[in-house]
Amino acid sequence: MTFLFEQSFIGYLSHSWPWYIAGILIASVMVFLLFTGKHFGVSATLRAGCSALGAGKLSDFFHFDWKKAQGWNLLFILGGLIGGYIASTFLASPEPMEIGERTAEHIQSMGFSLPAASKDKISGMLPAEFTDTEFIFSLKGMSLLILGGFFVGFGTRYAGGCTSGHAISGLSDLQLPSLIAVIGFFIGGLTMTYLLMPLFF
């Protein structure tokens, strides 16, 4: 019990949370949403975003009442953004993240830095390159961000969902399509990690 007295509650929360706690809490978000009559699926906000930006004039796929159907989800991701601010400002871990040896070697060989401690409210969850304007505006950096984002937006809509919609909501409902989608996530992720990224980075 001594740990409770040796550091504040906030200090305790600031360390990274174990996977089983995180898993339970993420499932509880899905359950709470179901009880509000909504289905957990974040990538739908991208379709709603296109609709809000006027894409409904060009394609029926975006011609729907986005406020009525997805307004709640846009509020939800606004909360997700605020939650990120709160957690990185008040609950930032004092130490840099620990990562596996193989991962450390792999990312360094591609020119990415190892985790740094949280500094100036930047949480250190991404390599320093992601805040380095020189990298961001380099050919490599821009292609990583632009192509990566494009694949996420195109792929999630083609597959009809992302990690929240398929891996968590879909598998919880024993949906075979979601299992196929998750297998796809790994085919893509492994090909990119083992073959394509080392080739270009």
Next chain:
Amino acid sequence: MRNTIFNIVKFVGLGIFFGIVMTKAEVISWYRIQEMFLFDNFHMYGVIGTAVVIGLISVQLMKKYKAKDINGREIKFEPKAFSVARYLFGGTIFGFGWAMTGACPGPMYTLVGHGYWAMLIVIASALFGTFIYGMVKSKLPH
């Protein structure tokens, strides 16, 4: 009016909770995603696995007891239309992007809250990707 305010508090509040959980569980970290695809750490598998097990139990109980939502309507689970091509191809393309940016859609927004403004570029191109999908949808195998 009261209803609108309640909705805002409810969904923004749940989102804040989700953002904090994703941050503290480090599932928004590019490093954790690299570890996951390199099979170098159990962490991500543990998080998603636990969420699915708890989710599965909850959903089965909700179905069995015909649970109702806060508006008194029965919670419905629509089965997804079966296909292989759509989920496999779409999933693979998403997997490329997940491994590159280390972010699926939820974490993108949370990382902006962390001050990683470069994620705005990722969100903008994800919107563009979704838009292009909408435009070429009828020409793709589904």
